[in-house]
Amino acid sequence: MPRTSSNNKKVGVVMGSSSDLDTMREAVEVLKEFGLEFDVDVVSCHRAPQLAHEYAADAEKKGYAVIIAGAGGAAALPGVLASLTTVPVIGVPMVNQVLGGVDALYSMLQMPKGVPVAVAGLGKTGAQNAAILAVEILGLRDSGLKLRLADYKKRLAEDVKKGSVEVKRGLGTGETHKKRGTKN
Numbered sequence: 001m002p003r004t005s006s007n008n009k010k011v012g013v014v015m016g017s018s019s020d021l022d023t024m025r026e027a028v029e030v031l032k033e034f035g036l037e038f039d040v041d042v043v044s045c046h047r048a049p050q051l052a053h054e055y056a057a058d059a060e061k062k063g064y065a066v067i068i069a070g071a072g073g074a075a076a077l078p079g080v081l082a083s084l085t086t087v088p089v090i091g092v093p094m095v096n097q098v099l100g101g102v103d104a105l106y107s108m109l110q111m112p113k114g115v116p117v118a119v120a121g122l123g124k125t126g127a128q129n130a131a132i133l134a135v136e137i138l139g140l141r142d143s144g145l146k147l148r149l150a151d152y153k154k155r156l157a158e159d160v161k162k163g164s165v166e167v168k169r170g171l172g173t174g175e176t177h178k179k180r181g182t183k184n
Protein backbone atom coordinates (compact mmCIF):
# COMPACT_ATOMS: atom_id res chain seq x y z
CA MET A 1 0.00 0.00 0.00
CA PRO A 2 2.61 2.59 -0.99
CA ARG A 3 1.76 6.28 -0.62
CA THR A 4 3.88 9.16 -1.84
CA SER A 5 5.29 11.54 0.74
CA SER A 6 7.40 14.56 1.48
CA ASN A 7 10.53 13.83 3.51
CA ASN A 8 10.40 12.38 7.01
CA LYS A 9 6.66 12.62 7.51
CA LYS A 10 5.78 9.06 6.86
CA VAL A 11 5.42 5.94 8.98
CA GLY A 12 6.72 2.54 7.93
CA VAL A 13 4.39 -0.20 9.11
CA VAL A 14 6.00 -3.61 8.82
CA MET A 15 5.09 -7.07 10.09
CA GLY A 16 6.83 -10.43 10.23
CA SER A 17 4.06 -12.34 8.46
CA SER A 18 0.77 -11.71 6.71
CA SER A 19 -0.74 -13.61 9.67
CA ASP A 20 -0.01 -10.49 11.79
CA LEU A 21 -2.34 -8.33 9.70
CA ASP A 22 -5.38 -8.63 11.94
CA THR A 23 -3.39 -7.00 14.76
CA MET A 24 -1.43 -4.52 12.67
CA ARG A 25 -4.62 -3.28 10.99
CA GLU A 26 -5.31 -1.50 14.29
CA ALA A 27 -2.18 0.61 13.85
CA VAL A 28 -3.09 1.38 10.25
CA GLU A 29 -6.59 2.55 11.25
CA VAL A 30 -5.11 5.02 13.77
CA LEU A 31 -2.66 6.38 11.19
CA LYS A 32 -5.53 6.82 8.73
CA GLU A 33 -7.63 8.57 11.39
CA PHE A 34 -4.85 11.13 11.86
CA GLY A 35 -4.31 11.48 8.11
CA LEU A 36 -0.72 10.27 8.16
CA GLU A 37 1.09 8.81 5.19
CA PHE A 38 2.40 5.29 5.58
CA ASP A 39 3.63 2.21 3.77
CA VAL A 40 2.71 -1.32 4.81
CA ASP A 41 5.07 -4.25 4.17
CA VAL A 42 5.70 -7.82 5.25
CA VAL A 43 9.38 -8.42 6.04
CA SER A 44 10.99 -11.24 8.01
CA CYS A 45 14.53 -11.39 9.36
CA HIS A 46 14.23 -15.10 9.94
CA ARG A 47 12.75 -16.01 6.59
CA ALA A 48 14.05 -13.25 4.32
CA PRO A 49 17.06 -11.58 5.97
CA GLN A 50 18.17 -9.82 2.80
CA LEU A 51 14.76 -8.18 2.51
CA ALA A 52 15.00 -6.95 6.10
CA HIS A 53 18.37 -5.34 5.35
CA GLU A 54 16.97 -3.66 2.25
CA TYR A 55 13.94 -2.41 4.19
CA ALA A 56 16.16 -0.81 6.84
CA ALA A 57 18.56 0.63 4.28
CA ASP A 58 15.68 2.29 2.41
CA ALA A 59 13.83 3.56 5.49
CA GLU A 60 15.28 7.06 5.49
CA LYS A 61 15.15 7.41 1.70
CA LYS A 62 11.45 6.60 1.88
CA GLY A 63 10.99 9.38 4.43
CA TYR A 64 10.06 7.27 7.44
CA ALA A 65 10.15 9.24 10.67
CA VAL A 66 9.12 6.15 12.65
CA ILE A 67 8.85 2.43 11.95
CA ILE A 68 6.13 0.35 13.61
CA ALA A 69 7.25 -3.28 13.50
CA GLY A 70 4.89 -6.08 14.51
CA ALA A 71 6.24 -9.58 15.11
CA GLY A 72 5.33 -12.69 17.05
CA GLY A 73 7.23 -15.52 18.74
CA ALA A 74 11.00 -15.21 18.37
CA ALA A 75 10.53 -11.61 17.33
CA ALA A 76 13.82 -10.49 15.79
CA LEU A 77 12.34 -8.07 13.26
CA PRO A 78 12.00 -4.85 15.33
CA GLY A 79 15.44 -5.29 16.91
CA VAL A 80 17.22 -6.08 13.67
CA LEU A 81 15.62 -3.07 11.97
CA ALA A 82 16.61 -0.90 14.95
CA SER A 83 20.19 -2.13 14.57
CA LEU A 84 20.29 -1.18 10.90
CA THR A 85 18.69 2.29 10.90
CA THR A 86 18.58 5.40 13.08
CA VAL A 87 14.84 5.73 12.46
CA PRO A 88 13.09 4.98 15.81
CA VAL A 89 11.40 1.59 15.93
CA ILE A 90 8.24 0.86 17.91
CA GLY A 91 7.66 -2.87 18.26
CA VAL A 92 4.30 -4.58 18.50
CA PRO A 93 4.47 -8.05 20.09
CA MET A 94 1.80 -10.37 18.66
CA VAL A 95 -0.41 -12.20 21.11
CA ASN A 96 -0.39 -15.87 20.13
CA GLN A 97 -1.85 -19.05 21.53
CA VAL A 98 1.44 -20.69 22.47
CA LEU A 99 3.08 -18.30 24.93
CA GLY A 100 0.53 -15.51 24.88
CA GLY A 101 2.89 -12.92 23.41
CA VAL A 102 5.39 -12.69 26.28
CA ASP A 103 7.99 -14.34 24.05
CA ALA A 104 7.73 -11.53 21.51
CA LEU A 105 7.44 -8.93 24.28
CA TYR A 106 10.63 -10.08 25.96
CA SER A 107 12.49 -10.15 22.63
CA MET A 108 11.65 -6.48 22.20
CA LEU A 109 12.19 -5.42 25.82
CA GLN A 110 15.48 -7.23 26.23
CA MET A 111 17.41 -5.55 23.47
CA PRO A 112 21.10 -5.05 24.19
CA LYS A 113 21.97 -1.55 25.31
CA GLY A 114 22.47 0.87 22.45
CA VAL A 115 19.73 -0.65 20.29
CA PRO A 116 16.36 0.39 21.74
CA VAL A 117 12.99 -0.85 20.58
CA ALA A 118 10.01 0.99 22.08
CA VAL A 119 7.00 -1.11 23.09
CA ALA A 120 3.65 0.49 23.80
CA GLY A 121 1.74 -2.69 24.61
CA LEU A 122 0.92 -6.13 23.27
CA GLY A 123 -1.44 -7.20 20.52
CA LYS A 124 -4.19 -4.94 19.20
CA THR A 125 -3.93 -2.39 22.02
CA GLY A 126 -0.17 -2.34 21.51
CA ALA A 127 -0.68 -1.73 17.79
CA GLN A 128 -3.06 1.16 18.45
CA ASN A 129 -0.75 2.71 21.03
CA ALA A 130 2.26 2.24 18.76
CA ALA A 131 0.46 4.28 16.12
CA ILE A 132 -0.56 6.99 18.61
CA LEU A 133 3.04 7.21 19.79
CA ALA A 134 4.13 7.55 16.16
CA VAL A 135 1.59 10.36 15.67
CA GLU A 136 2.94 12.06 18.80
CA ILE A 137 6.52 11.83 17.49
CA LEU A 138 5.46 13.34 14.16
CA GLY A 139 3.38 15.91 16.04
CA LEU A 140 6.56 17.39 17.52
CA ARG A 141 7.19 19.03 14.15
CA ASP A 142 3.61 19.50 12.98
CA SER A 143 1.33 21.92 14.81
CA GLY A 144 -1.79 20.73 12.93
CA LEU A 145 -1.16 17.17 14.04
CA LYS A 146 -0.55 18.38 17.60
CA LEU A 147 -3.98 20.04 17.60
CA ARG A 148 -5.61 16.83 16.35
CA LEU A 149 -3.86 14.91 19.14
CA ALA A 150 -5.11 17.41 21.74
CA ASP A 151 -8.60 16.94 20.35
CA TYR A 152 -8.22 13.17 20.53
CA LYS A 153 -7.17 13.36 24.20
CA LYS A 154 -10.18 15.57 24.91
CA ARG A 155 -12.46 12.94 23.36
CA LEU A 156 -10.85 10.25 25.55
CA ALA A 157 -11.61 12.32 28.67
CA GLU A 158 -15.19 12.91 27.52
CA ASP A 159 -15.65 9.16 27.05
CA VAL A 160 -14.49 8.58 30.63
CA LYS A 161 -17.08 11.07 31.91
CA LYS A 162 -19.78 9.38 29.81
CA GLY A 163 -18.67 6.05 31.30
CA SER A 164 -19.21 7.45 34.78
CA VAL A 165 -22.76 8.52 33.92
CA GLU A 166 -23.49 5.09 32.36
CA VAL A 167 -22.14 3.20 35.39
CA LYS A 168 -24.26 5.25 37.79
CA ARG A 169 -27.33 4.83 35.59
CA GLY A 170 -26.68 1.07 35.36
CA LEU A 171 -26.43 0.75 39.13
CA GLY A 172 -29.40 3.03 39.73
CA THR A 173 -27.36 5.30 42.01
CA GLY A 174 -27.24 9.09 41.93
CA GLU A 175 -24.24 11.35 42.50
CA THR A 176 -24.03 10.10 46.11
CA HIS A 177 -25.61 6.80 47.06
CA LYS A 178 -27.34 7.06 50.42
CA LYS A 179 -27.82 4.12 52.76
CA ARG A 180 -31.42 3.02 53.21
CA GLY A 181 -32.99 4.86 56.09
CA THR A 182 -30.42 7.68 56.00
CA LYS A 183 -31.97 11.11 56.37
CA ASN A 184 -31.00 14.03 54.05
Ligand code: C2R
Pocket residue numbers: 015016017018019020043044045046047070071072073074075076077078094
Ligand atom coordinates in the same frame (compact mmCIF):
# COMPACT_ATOMS: atom_id res chain seq x y z
P1 C2R B 1 3.44 -17.45 10.31
O1 C2R B 1 1.99 -17.29 10.71
O2 C2R B 1 3.74 -16.90 8.93
O3 C2R B 1 3.95 -18.85 10.51
O4 C2R B 1 4.28 -16.51 11.31
C1 C2R B 1 5.54 -13.42 12.57
O5 C2R B 1 5.56 -12.08 13.01
C2 C2R B 1 4.35 -14.21 13.05
O6 C2R B 1 3.74 -13.64 14.19
C3 C2R B 1 4.27 -16.73 12.69
C4 C2R B 1 4.94 -15.57 13.39
O7 C2R B 1 6.31 -15.51 13.04
C5 C2R B 1 6.69 -14.19 13.16
N1 C2R B 1 7.96 -13.84 12.49
C6 C2R B 1 8.91 -13.16 13.15
C7 C2R B 1 9.89 -12.89 12.19
N2 C2R B 1 9.49 -13.41 11.01
C8 C2R B 1 8.30 -13.97 11.22
N3 C2R B 1 8.93 -12.82 14.43
C9 C2R B 1 11.14 -12.11 12.44
O8 C2R B 1 11.95 -11.99 11.52
O9 C2R B 1 11.29 -11.62 13.56
